[in-house]
Amino acid sequence: MALLEARGITKIFGKLTALNGAELTVAENEFHGLIGPNGSGKSTLMKCVAGAEVPTTGTVTFGGRDITQAPPAERARAGMSLKFQITSVLPTLTLYDNVLLALQAQTSLPSLLFSRTRGVLHDRVMAMLEQFRLVDQAADPASALSHGQQQWLEIAMALAPEPRLLLLDEPTGGMSLEERRVTGELLQPIKKRCSLVIVEHDLDFIRDICDRLTVLDQGSVLDCGSVPHIQSSPKVQEVYLRRA
Template identity: 60%
Template structure:
C-alpha cells in the first residue's frame, strides 16, 4: 500500500523529559486515522512534530516520500499538510467569509493575487467550503458572534482552504453539544470523497469509530497499539492504558 505519511522512530526530549519515545505511524492516501490516548501521552507533541511547530530530537517524518522532519510549518503546508489545533485561531472581528478567504490566500504571492483568475479561483474555493461546512448562512457574520460549533467548523474550513493532502485535527469536537458532534462527524466524512487523508486526535472512541479506518493509541510517549476499532477495543494493553 502506498504511504502518504511515514513516521519512523520519532523521539522528542525536553531536557530529561521524554515526550515521544520511538513513535511509528503510517497513513495511506485517503485514509482516516484516529489518534487516542490519555492526557500526557504525547499526542499534541506528535502533532506539533508532524506540522513543524516542533523539531523531533531524532527519527524521521516523511511526507509523500520526502523527509520533512526539519522543514518549517509553512514549507510543510505548501507540500500539503494542514493542521487545526484545539485552541481556535480565527480572527474574531472579521466575517466567516473573510477568514476563509485569508486562509485560501495564505500561500499566494502578491502578484498572483493581482491576477483575476487567481481571485476567481479563490472565491470559488471559499464559497465551496462555506457551503460544505454549513457556514453559507453566516458567511457575513463576524466570527465573534458565531456559536462555538460554527467557529470550529470555520477553522476546519480554513485548514482545508489550501487544499491539503493531509488534514490534522486536534480534538475538533471539544466543547461541542451532542448534536454538533454528530454534524461534525458527517462533515468530516464528506472529505472522503475528496481523497484527503485525515489524522484526528479525539478522546471519544465512539466518535471516531465510524469515521476512521484505523486507530493508533499512545501512552507515555509510546505506541501501545495500531489497528481497526474492533482490534483496539479488544487489545488488553489499550484497555489498561486508556479504556480502563
C-alpha cells in the first residue's frame, strides 16, 4: 500500500483551473519529485496534499486514511510535515530553541507549563543540529545564518517530530551551487525513516536525489516514472522545449 495517494485532484480558483485531475502516489521511503514549467500546478498540488488548500474534487489518502478534508494540524499529527519555500524560522531565537519549539509542538500543555520538556528533548535537538551541520552554532540566533543555513535549519525543524512524509517546496531557492550540493547530501540519510515529496526547479538537483518524478503541465500529469524514464520521455522534452 502506498503511503500517499492523491487521486483526481482538481482545484478551481474562480475562473482559473489550477489543477485538473492531477495524480500523485508516493511509496514508503521514496523520494518523489514534482517538476514542471512555471504555473503547471506543482505548489497547488503540494498545498492540497498538506491541507493548505482543499481540492475542489478528488481525494487525498495518507497511510490508508482519507484526509481530503482534514486540517493541516490533523495531518501533522498523522505524520506529515511541510516546509514551504519561504523560511519561517524565528530569527531572534537560537538555533537550539527553534528546533526545541518544533519538538515541543507535539508536547502536552501541562508539560510545557512546568518546563519538563527541555531536558528530555535535549539529545534530540542536538542530534538534528548535528545532522544538518549546525551544531557548532546551536547557541547563535537564527538571524546569524546564511540563507542556505536557514533553509537547513527549517528542514531540521520539519524533521524533528519524525514525520512519515516530508513535503519540501523549492528548498534550494536562492542557494549557491555548493549549498545545493550539500542540501542533497543532508537529505539522503532521511530516506531510511521518511518519504519525501519535493517541488524543485533545479532539475539536476532533483534528478540526483529522487527515485521517481511526476511531471505536471497546465494542471495535469504529463508523465510519471523513474528518472531515466522521465529524461527520455518525448512528452516531457516537448513541453520543456516549448517553454524554454
